Amino acid sequence: MHKFSLRARWVLPVAGPPIAGGVVSVQAGQIVGIDAPATSSLETIDLGDVVLMPGLVNAHTHLEFSDLPRPVGKPGMALPEWIRLVIGERNRSNRNPREAVAQGLVESLRSGVTTLGEIANLPLSVYADLPGPSRTIFQEVIGFSAARCDSVLSDLKSRLNSSNIRAAEHLVGISPHAPYTVHPNLLRQLVSLAQQRHIPLAMHLAESREELELLATGSGPFQELLDQRGMWDPGAISLGSTVLDYLRVLADAPRSLVIHGNYLSEAEIEFLGQRRDFMSVVYCPRTHAYFGHPPYPLEKLLKSGVRVALGTDSRASNPDLGLLGEMRFVAKRFPNLPPESILNMGTQWGAEALGLADQTGLLSVGQWADLVALACPAGVDPHEAILHGFEEPCRVFFRGEECEQVISGNNH
Numbered sequence: 001m002h003k004f005s006l007r008a009r010w011v012l013p014v015a016g017p018p019i020a021g022g023v024v025s026v027q028a029g030q031i032v033g034i035d036a037p038a039t040s041s042l043e044t045i046d047l048g049d050v051v052l053m054p055g056l057v058n059a060h061t062h063l064e065f066s067d068l069p070r071p072v073g074k075p076g077m078a079l080p081e082w083i084r085l086v087i088g089e090r091n092r093s094n095r096n097p098r099e100a101v102a103q104g105l106v107e108s109l110r111s112g113v114t115t116l117g118e119i120a121n122l123p124l125s126v127y128a129d130l131p132g133p134s135r136t137i138f139q140e141v142i143g144f145s146a147a148r149c150d151s152v153l154s155d156l157k158s159r160l161n162s163s164n165i166r167a168a169e170h171l172v173g174i175s176p177h178a179p180y181t182v183h184p185n186l187l188r189q190l191v192s193l194a195q196q197r198h199i200p201l202a203m204h205l206a207e208s209r210e211e212l213e214l215l216a217t218g219s220g221p222f223q224e225l226l227d228q229r230g231m232w233d234p235g236a237i238s239l240g241s242t243v244l245d246y247l248r249v250l251a252d253a254p255r256s257l258v259i260h261g262n263y264l265s266e267a268e269i270e271f272l273g274q275r276r277d278f279m280s281v282v283y284c285p286r287t288h289a290y291f292g293h294p295p296y297p298l299e300k301l302l303k304s305g306v307r308v309a310l311g312t313d314s315r316a317s318n319p320d321l322g323l324l325g326e327m328r329f330v331a332k333r334f335p336n337l338p339p340e341s342i343l344n345m346g347t348q349w350g351a352e353a354l355g356l357a358d359q360t361g362l363l364s365v366g367q368w369a370d371l372v373a374l375a376c377p378a379g380v381d382p383h384e385a386i387l388h389g390f391e392e393p394c395r396v397f398f399r400g401e402e403c404e405q406v407i408s409g410n411n412h
């Protein structure tokens with residue numbers, strides 16, 4: 001079995017402090033050793049002046065929009081208006097979503113993302129054979145009226161049953177889209193299904209003011225949008241509902257990801273902090289900024305013990321799919337945050353959020369050799385190079401294989 005070692009100016013295991021001149025040894029796609037210099041007798045590739053760190057985890061995206069050259073709409077627009085435009089984009093006749101997904105997977109891997117949390121509106125089979133990062137594919141579910149619940153649920157079950165994903169290297173989950181598109185009863189049924197199948201859930205939640213308005217009053221721009229599309233059910237939401245009502249339901253799933261959480265209240269943050277083992281929040285920094293929401297409660301979340309992962313969201317609201325860009329954006333926006341926290345969010349905590357902590361997100365023996373190398377000249381602190389540099393990764397390894405080999409399909 002092919003065995004080799006990679007030497008770098010800095011090895012950043014995330015599991016521990018940076019190792020100067022560290023060596024990472026790889027066999028059969030896994031890390032078999034992390035050593036100080038000169039202890040490895042294997043074929044050693046010297047990567048030179050780089051920092052070698054775990055592959056990045058992008059915990060939230062929608063790759064079907066990866067062919068968009070720029071975000072849809074304009075910065076600062078209201079979410080319901082943006083959603084109207086995205087629906088239009090989805091219905092564009094010359095669209096090739098499979099090609100867009102393929103493009104997004106390649107862009108992700110080249111930018112250092114080796115693990116993805118993907119929301120799929122398309123059939124799961126689209127994802128099965130495409131090269132790229134390891135992915136947890138959350139099948140999107142939309143069904144707001146009570147009358148639609150049964151058919152939506154049975155459609156989801158047949159989609160999950162016909163999927164060939166489990167046989168491959170990826171995982172499947174369920175994504176109840178959002179409170180304004182999923183009936184509370186349907187949400188409960190989806191949580192039961194996740195329990196039966198031991199799979200994770202991901203839901204857009206506390207994303208916009210308009211969502212909170214709909215929950216509280218049953219009216220506002222989302223009510224109008226649903227009404228125009230013939231989806232409105234006046235009995236779906238009880239007046240005075242809150243995000244906490246949804247969190248309580250999600251807490252019964254084996255694992256859940258709260259996507260965005262831009263408008264979480266103190267009580268909701270506390271609730272999530274107490275359930276850190278199986279509930280996480282995914283912050284999408286540049287997408288949050290695109291919509292011009294009030295400052296993100298990141299420090300409050302972290303202080304309350306909430307596990308926060310990072311996501312790019314899609315190219316419909318973000319300029320690219322690079323998670324490093326998100327980490328650098330966070331470093332700039334939150335200058336008082338320790339660099340270790342930002343690194344954790346982009347690697348280990350993302351892997352934990354997806355239930356993959358024993359496989360990826362750290363450099364330690366037994367983990368997949370998912371690795372990113374980034375230029376780090378002599379005298380530069382490795383955290384500085386990662387979070388305040390401008391360089392893109394110069395080498396990316398997915399399960400021990402160089403990124404371009406993975407993309408060209410020569411990895412088997």
Ligand SMILES: [Zn+2]
Binds near residue numbers: 060061119259313
């Ligand atoms: Zn999203």
